[in-house]
Each structure stands twice: as structure tokens, then as C-alpha cells.
Amino acid sequence: MTAYQILEQLQIGEPTIAPPTVYRTLSALTEQGRAHRLESINAFVPCRCDHVESVPVLAICESCGSVEEHDGSDLLPKLTALTDKKAFHSVRHIVEIHGLCGTCAA
Ligand SMILES: [Zn+2]
Numbered sequence: 001m002t003a004y005q006i007l008e009q010l011q012i013g014e015p016t017i018a019p020p021t022v023y024r025t026l027s028a029l030t031e032q033g034r035a036h037r038l039e040s041i042n043a044f045v046p047c048r049c050d051h052v053e054s055v056p057v058l059a060i061c062e063s064c065g066s067v068e069e070h071d072g073s074d075l076l077p078k079l080t081a082l083t084d085k086k087a088f089h090s091v092r093h094i095v096e097i098h099g100l101c102g103t104c105a106a
């Protein structure tokens with residue numbers, strides 16, 4: 001969901017809730033690893049794994065909008081090797097893959 005969609009849902013029960021509250025909460029949840037920001041579509045999904053240090057791989061269905069989260073921790077050494085070549089210090093990794101989910105592809 002986008003931040004705006006979340007705000008709309010919350011305002012059904014709490015009409016006075018304002019956008020900064022939603023943005024602050026999403027920011028806190030993202031920092032705690034309890035939600036992921038989908039950078040490519042500017043939306044958020046709850047984290048469904050209990051990972052601490054990992055590489056979330058988010059498969060986004062372009063037809064129904066579903067998002068599957070996978071643990072891409074095995075990718076970390078390869079990603080780090082890529083950025084290390086230029087002495088880049090990575091802080092976080094997010095891999096987003098666009099396509100069709102199994103249901104929509106069938
Ligand atoms: Zn789908």
C-alpha cells in the first residue's frame with residue numbers, strides 16, 4: 001500500500017489522523033525492519049520474515065499488486081563484492097523484482 005492508501009484506511013476510523021503521523025510510523029517500522037519500502041513503486045509492505053541482517057528480495061506482481069518476500073541473504077557476498085570494487089560502504093540492500101505472480105501468470 002502507498003502511504004496515502006494507508007492514511008485513507010486509517011481515516012475511516014480516525015478522521016483526524018494526519019499524513020505526518022502515517023509517515024513517521026512507516027519510517028519507524030521500516031527502520032525497525034518490520035516493514036519494507038518498495039522503492040520502485042513508492043509503497044510499503046509489512047515484513048513477513050524475522051530477519052535482522054539480510055537482503056529482502058521483493059517480488060512484485062505487476063498485475064494484482066501482490067508482493068512476495070524472499071530472504072536473499074545468500075546474495076550479500078556477491079552484492080558486497082560489486083560495491084567493494086569502488087570502496088562503496090553499503091548500509092542496506094533491497095532487491096525488487098517485477099513480474100507476474102504464479103496466479104496471474106497461469
Ligand atoms: Zn498477481
